[in-house]
Amino acid sequence: MPLTNVILTGFMGTGKSTVGRRLASEMGLKFIDVDEVIEKESGLPIGEIFEKYGEHHFRKIESEVIRKLTSGEYGAGLVVSAGGGAVISEANRTAFKRWGVLICLSASPDEILKRVGTNNDRPLLAAGDKREVIERLLKERDGAYGDCDFTVATDFKDIHEVVGIVKKFLRDRE
Numbered sequence: 001m002p003l004t005n006v007i008l009t010g011f012m013g014t015g016k017s018t019v020g021r022r023l024a025s026e027m028g029l030k031f032i033d034v035d036e037v038i039e040k041e042s043g044l045p046i047g048e049i050f051e052k053y054g055e056h057h058f059r060k061i062e063s064e065v066i067r068k069l070t071s072g073e074y075g076a077g078l079v080v081s082a083g084g085g086a087v088i089s090e091a092n093r094t095a096f097k098r099w100g101v102l103i104c105l106s107a108s109p110d111e112i113l114k115r116v117g118t119n120n121d122r123p124l125l126a127a128g129d130k131r132e133v134i135e136r137l138l139k140e141r142d143g144a145y146g147d148c149d150f151t152v153a154t155d156f157k158d159i160h161e162v163v164g165i166v167k168k169f170l171r172d173r174e
């Protein structure tokens with residue numbers, strides 16, 4: 001099957017944007033970060049969208065960006081990083097899987113905690129004890145992440161290894 005688009009999703013801190021940028025550059029494809037498009041289109045940082053309008057409003061903007069993206073408005077032959085909550089919606093998941101290959105990056109709660117550190121720019125993690133929030137959200141999202149085309153466990157792997165596994169998966173399915 002000819003490769004058109006690759007979408008990386010997975011929980012916060014699993015390395016979607018870093019891996020996505022590297023993957024795009026190695027494959028000679030353009031990289032798009034859904035969160036960056038949301039910030040650009042709304043003129044506000046993600047944290048402020050949550051603060052001023054709430055998560056429901058953020059999800060509406062996110063789904064609209066995904067609708068545009070998967071209907072070809074941003075072009076094709078793209079590597080996309082989609083925020084960890086973008087695929088909770090079955091409609092978004094289905095749209096992504098029709099448009100390209102949906103790949104989930106996973107990590108253990110300990111690893112996620114290490115990677116997100118004390119950084120408070122992720123509004124969902126700022127609302128309470130970080131470990132508790134991470135464990136709860138991972139449980140809630142288990143079905144959605146499990147519904148992706150392929151998952152790469154990223155604990156104990158550097159970016160080269162993760163990119164290599166994704167590229168091998170894409171090659172093998174051609």
Ligand code: S3P
Binds near residue numbers: 010012013084085123
């Ligand atoms: C979210 C993840 C964030 C961002 C928003 C919500 C989530 O993106 O979209 O804060 O629900 O998991 P990253 O996964 O890139 O941090």
